[in-house]
Amino acid sequence: MHELSIALSVVDLAREEAGRQGGRVCAVHLRIGALAGVAPEALLASYEMACAETPLEGSRLMIEEVPVVVFCERCEARRPLESLQCFSCPECGAPVSRIEQGRELELVALEIEQ
């Protein structure tokens, strides 16, 4: 369970950004790829703990889960991956190793109240 470490990093980044902007953070928006190695539920559970006694206490964590998109060399096209257990093109079945999307672990936006 490394989601608490991730949650602490989220809180640090959000505080830093909020300090620049001024105001109180009421929500934090993240994008998490299916291959980022982070479980959204565990992160939500850790977030409250990570916020305790910080200016972010009481803020909401909003997570957008990002599916994996691969590039199929045979089709020469981007394709959504159907399963992490099967890295092959959903159209032609060729093995795919080029990952175009799905590793994101990103703080996208903050909602700030004055």
Place this chain on the structure above:
Amino acid sequence: MSHEPRLVEVRRNILKQNDLVARELRHRFREAGVFVASLVSSPGAGKTTLLERTLTLLGERFRVAALVGDLATENDAARLARSRAPVRQITTGTVCHLEAAMVQRALEGWSLDDLDFLFVENVGNLVCPASYDLGEGLRFVIVSVTEGEDKPLKYPTIFNTADVAVLSKIDLAEAVGFDREAALRSVEAVRPGMRTIALSARTGEGMNDYLALLEAALQSSRETAATAP
């Protein structure tokens, strides 16, 4: 008077701090001409045994050292000291993975110029280490034959951040009814084209392939460093 909250776009990588330290480490390793390989596996897959053999065998011809991550004990460092290579322990406490900054701290006071290979043994865990770049040149993910053929299917993310899959304890394959082809298919399913080596650190089977891969990686990293601007 009430104000609607305003949405401020940020777009920052949450692990940026780790990635920056990892990048610094990678640069430092390249400058020093040391090749860094990390080992990840679940607890009990044989990382420490493999590392002990690696340090002993490569140590006959190269200058080798290791950093070993462990939650609580220093037993691994004591075991590895038998290889006579310099070994430092990183005790992570309750943290289930190594981070680049832990590697950086553990290297304080070490002259990397005096090394050819540095090995970094992660904490036994196939989940958490996947998110953290440690600045290594190659990441080996190790699965022992006693863990079953479908381990890659259960942990696709770690296989997608590693470079080489090692099937360890291959001397026990027959005793536990291990299906090597099925295991290779599992690796191929989650990471097509992934390099795979089956070995036994105890009997020595497959060790030559593994050591040859490391030597080739050292050579190619030094050639790249020499031609880089």
